[in-house]
Amino acid sequence: MAHTYEYARPALTVDCVVFGLDENDLKVLLIQRRLQPFQHAWAPPGGFVRVDETLDIAARRELQEEAGVTDVYLEQLYTFGELDRDPRERIVTVAYYALAKLSDHRIRAATDAMGVGWFALDDLPKLAFDHASIVALAQERLRGKVRYAPVGFELLPPRFSLTQLQRLYEIILGTELDKRNFRKKILSLDLLVETDEVEQGVRHRAARLYRFDRRKYDRLAKQGFELSI
Amino acid sequence: MAHTYEYARPALTVDCVVFGLDENDLKVLLIQRRLQPFQHAWAPPGGFVRVDETLDIAARRELQEEAGVTDVYLEQLYTFGELDRDPRERIVTVAYYALAKLSDHRIRAATDAMGVGWFALDDLPKLAFDHASIVALAQERLRGKVRYAPVGFELLPPRFSLTQLQRLYEIILGTELDKRNFRKKILSLDLLVETDEVEQGVRHRAARLYRFDRRKYDRLAKQGFELSI
DNA sequence: CCAAAAGTGTTCGCGGTACACCCATGC
DNA sequence: GCATGGGTGTACCGCGAACACTTTTGG
Numbered sequence: 001m002a003h004t005y006e007y008a009r010p011a012l013t014v015d016c017v018v019f020g021l022d023e024n025d026l027k028v029l030l031i032q033r034r035l036q037p038f039q040h041a042w043a044p045p046g047g048f049v050r051v052d053e054t055l056d057i058a059a060r061r062e063l064q065e066e067a068g069v070t071d072v073y074l075e076q077l078y079t080f081g082e083l084d085r086d087p088r089e090r091i092v093t094v095a096y097y098a099l100a101k102l103s104d105h106r107i108r109a110a111t112d113a114m115g116v117g118w119f120a121l122d123d124l125p126k127l128a129f130d131h132a133s134i135v136a137l138a139q140e141r142l143r144g145k146v147r148y149a150p151v152g153f154e155l156l157p158p159r160f161s162l163t164q165l166q167r168l169y170e171i172i173l174g175t176e177l178d179k180r181n182f183r184k185k186i187l188s189l190d191l192l193v194e195t196d197e198v199e200q201g202v203r204h205r206a207a208r209l210y211r212f213d214r215r216k217y218d219r220l221a222k223q224g225f226e227l228s229i
Numbered sequence: 230m231a232h233t234y235e236y237a238r239p240a241l242t243v244d245c246v247v248f249g250l251d252e253n254d255l256k257v258l259l260i261q262r263r264l265q266p267f268q269h270a271w272a273p274p275g276g277f278v279r280v281d282e283t284l285d286i287a288a289r290r291e292l293q294e295e296a297g298v299t300d301v302y303l304e305q306l307y308t309f310g311e312l313d314r315d316p317r318e319r320i321v322t323v324a325y326y327a328l329a330k331l332s333d334h335r336i337r338a339a340t341d342a343m344g345v346g347w348f349a350l351d352d353l354p355k356l357a358f359d360h361a362s363i364v365a366l367a368q369e370r371l372r373g374k375v376r377y378a379p380v381g382f383e384l385l386p387p388r389f390s391l392t393q394l395q396r397l398y399e400i401i402l403g404t405e406l407d408k409r410n411f412r413k414k415i416l417s418l419d420l421l422v423e424t425d426e427v428e429q430g431v432r433h434r435a436a437r438l439y440r441f442d443r444r445k446y447d448r449l450a451k452q453g454f455e456l457s458i
Numbered sequence: 459c460c461a462a463a464a465g466t467g468t469t470c471g472c473g474g475t476a477c478a479c480c481c482a483t484g485c
Numbered sequence: 486g487c488a489t490g491g492g493t494g495t496a497c498c499g500c501g502a503a504c505a506c507t508t509t510t511g512g
Binding site: 007048076 | 232233234
Binding site: 390391392408409412413428431432433434435436437 | 461462464465467
C-alpha cells in the first residue's frame with residue numbers, strides 16, 4: 001500500500017559494522033547481497049528503517065534477520081547523507097557499529113551460513129556503495145573509544161586471560177605493548193576480578209582468567225572516574 | 230506536488246545546536262517557533278532535509294535561513310529517532326552542533342533580531358520536543374572534544390589573550406585551572422603564535438594577543454601527534 | 459597611588475616507560 | 486628435558502599539580 005507526501009523524502013536505512021576478535025585479527029561481518037545493485041558483492045548487514053521502529057531497533061532487527069546476530073553491544077556511529085551514495089535513489093543511512101563475542105557459540109553458529117562471513121580488516125573484499133568508508137570510520141571510532149571506555153570486553157569471552165586482553169588492545173590500537181607495564185596498569189585500575197579458573201587445553205602453563213567488574217566500573221564512572229588506557 | 234512511495238517513510242530533519250562564548254558563559258542560539266506545535270517556544274534552528282541536498286548542506290541552509298548564521302564550525306552530533314519525538318508524525322532528526330564566534334560582528338548583527346536569542350546553558354527556556362536532550366548531548370560532546378581537538382579556537386576571535394583561552398576551557402570543562410600551569414602547558418604545545426598586538430580598551434595592563442597556528446597543527450596531526458589538554 | 463589583571467619558576471610526587479629472567483605445564 | 490608462554494620488579498624520567506609575588510597600565 002502506497003504512501004504519499006507533499007515533499008519528496010529520502011529513504012532511510014541503517015547499516016551495522018559488526019566487529020569480532022579472533023586470535024590474530026579484528027574481523028568484520030559481511031553478508032553477500034542477493035539483489036541488484038552490486039548483486040553478490042559483500043556488504044555490512046542493513047536495510048530500511050520502518051516507520052514504526054526506532055533506529056536502534058531497526059539496527060538490531062537487521063542484524064537478526066540478515067546475519068542471525070543478537071545480544072551484541074551496539075552504538076550509533078554516524079549518519080551518511082551524500083547525494084550519490086546509492087545509484088537508485090536518495091538514501092540516507094544511519095550507521096552503527098557492533099561488538100560481538102566470537103567466542104559465543106550462538107554467534108558462531110548463526111554466522112556459519114552461506115552468504116555470511118567474517119573478514120579481516122586488512123583483507124576486506126571490495127565493498128558496495130560507500131560501505132568501505134563506513135567500515136573505516138567504525139574502525140577509527142573503535143580505536144578511539146577503546147582507550148577511554150570499557151568496550152573491549154564486549155569482544156572477549158566473559159572470562160579471559162591478561163594476555164588475551166593485551167592482544168585485544170594491540171590489535172585494535174595497532175601497537176605493541178609491554179607485558180609487565182600492561183599488567184601493572186590494567187590491574188591498578190582495580191576493575192578486573194581474578195577468578196579461580198585457568199585457561200583450558202593449552203600445551204603450556206595455563207593462564208589465570210579474569211572477569212571485568214562492570215558494577216564497580218559503573219559506580220566509579222558515576223563518581224566522575226575516567227578510564228584511560 | 231505529491232510524492233508516493235511503496236512503504237511509509239519517516240520525515241528527515243536537521244537541528245543545529247549553535248554555541249557561542251561570551252565573557253562569562255557558554256551560550257546557545259535559539260529561535261522562537263512561529264508554527265504549531267509548541268508555537269512561540271524556543272528551539273534550535275532546524276528543518277526538513279530536501280531530497281537534493283546533503284545533511285551538512287541542509288544544516289548550513291537552516292542556520293542561514295532561520296538565524297542568518299554562516300561560516301561556522303559545524304559537526305554532526307547524533308541522529309535521534311525515537312518514535313514519539315514529534316507529536317504530529319514520525320520524524321528522525323540528524324543533530325549537529327556549531328561553534329560561532331560571538332566576536333564576529335556579522336554573527337552579532339544576524340542574530341540581533343526578534344525571535345533569535347542567545348541563552349546561557351544554565352538558564353535555558355523550556356525547549357520543545359526532545360531538544361533539551363539534544364542540547365545536553367551537544368554540550369557533553371563539546372566538553373569531550375575540546376580536550377583533544379583544537380575546536381575551542383572556533384569560539385574565540387582570531388587573536389586572543391591567554392586569559393581568554395583559559396576562561397574558555399574553564400567554562401566548557403566546568404573546572405578552575407591554574408594560570409601558570411595552563412600557560413606552561415598551552416605554550417609548550419607550540420601551536421600558538423605570539424602576535425605584536427595587545428588587548429585594547431581595558432583599564433589595566435593589556436594582555437598580549439596570540440593566534441592559533443592551524444597549519445602547524447595540521448602538519449603535526451598528520452604525523453600522528455595527538456593533542457591533549 | 460591605587461585597582462586590576464598580566465606575567466612569571468620551582469618543588470614534589472606519581473605515573474609512564476624501559477628492560478630480562480625464572481617458572482609452570484604439556485608433550 | 487624441552488618448548489612455550491605465564492608471571493614478576495626496579496630504576497629513571499617527564500609531566501602534572503601545587504603554590505605567591507612582582508610588574509604594568511589606566512584612571
